[in-house]
Amino acid sequence: MKMLITHNGVHIVDLDTISLNGREAAGGYAFSIILKGTRHSFEDPMFVFDISLSLSLSNPDTLILPSISSSTQHIQCHDFATDQTLHFEMLLMPEQLNAIEEHRQDNDLSLKLELRALTLSGSTFWSSYNLDTITVPRAEWLTALESSGFKRTILFEVPLPSVGSDLINLLSKAQEFIETGYYKEAVIQCRHIIEAIEKARDDKTSAKEANRNSQKHENREAMTANERLLSLREQLKNICHLGAHGDEHFTRSQARAVLGMTMALLAEPTVGFIKQEEFPGH
Known part of the structure; x- marks a missing residue:
């Protein structure tokens, strides 16, 4: 220069x-x-x-x-x-x-x-x-960027609840992977977050059933909002599976979209947030 x-x-x-x-x-x-x-x-x-x-x-x-x-x-x-x-x-x-x-x-x-x-x-x-x-x-x-505080905004303006340290670490890792160009690894972190939510809520089976019902018109019409959100969470987890299995590649915008949806669902009490002490790592 x-x-x-x-x-x-x-x-x-x-x-x-x-x-x-x-x-x-x-x-x-x-x-x-x-x-x-x-x-x-x-x-x-x-x-x-x-x-x-x-x-x-x-x-x-x-x-x-x-x-x-x-x-x-x-x-x-x-x-x-x-x-x-x-x-x-x-x-x-x-x-x-x-x-x-x-x-x-x-x-x-x-x-x-x-x-x-x-x-x-x-x-x-x-x-x-x-x-x-x-x-x-x-x-x-x-x-x-880190000194400016930008990394701590987690890219999205979603009001997150108070959750355990393990989930906070996963969110931080996902953002860091996006910033450094490891988009597939960021998606894998989102999968870990969803799996932690499933375990804490004990609703993995309910999410799978809701997702199956969403595939049939007659069943979908009778689904509640909570069931549809569970189905959405299950579909998001299926996207995240592509990061952990196979040779699928994600773009930066796709990884950001997955992280944004994961954070939004985490902030929603019906399918994400529960009492802090029930999350692992707290």
């Missing part, structure tokens, strides 16, 4: 190192982009101000944030070179992060940065503009 702030073609600041960090924020997820490099020396007064960064996904070019102001808005150059660090703080909403993750899949994160600034030497103003595409390694991005 090499990003520049220039005045009439002359390099004022060369930035060649980038890091990305996350932290929790109210109502969203905070991230900081830190650019580091060198500020060059000038005998005559040279000033930089109004520094901003725009952020986009690359390939295809998709805008994330049009302007992020630097925490440093004024740089004065001296007759000696020195280190220069620029901080850019941004707040992303869940929808933006989900879009970024859909773009990233299980790869490194590729971003396009546009650095803008105004420069002044004597009475001459110049507008500096520089564009570069950078790659954030997957491990670094996942660390930033």
Whole structure:
């Protein structure tokens, strides 16, 4: 990476190192982009101000944030070179992060940065503009995501009940597998969750019977809402069986759909949630 702030073609600041960090924020997820490099020396007064960064996904070019102001808005150059660090703080909403993750899949994160600034030497103003595409390694991005609290949202806004530690661990593993590209393994975790619910509720036989009844028109018409939800849970478990048996592959969106349905059913008292002490691992 090499990003520049220039005045009439002359390099004022060369930035060649980038890091990305996350932290929790109210109502969203905070991230900081830190650019580091060198500020060059000038005998005559040279000033930089109004520094901003725009952020986009690359390939295809998709805008994330049009302007992020630097925490440093004024740089004065001296007759000696020195280190220069620029901080850019941004707040992303869940929808933006989900879009970024859909773009990233299980790869490194590729971003396009546009650095803008105004420069002044004597009475001459110049507008500096520089564009570069950078790659954030997957491990670094996942660390930033975790620090921002995004992983703890479990991707879906479903109000989960208080359940045992085993189920919480399974949910966390399922999300982590999705984030790292192991979609089949995420589906297997959902199967384990459903099996834990069956065992705690002792309704495995009832779910199988409800699913059989749903296959026949005359029986389906007489089914209650609870029975239909049991049938839905059983059908979801059948989907999860594909993750544990055979060579079936799941896409990211399919794994997210399975996890979302599993969480929704877990949150529903008639087929999922029961008293916390009855769940294993509590």
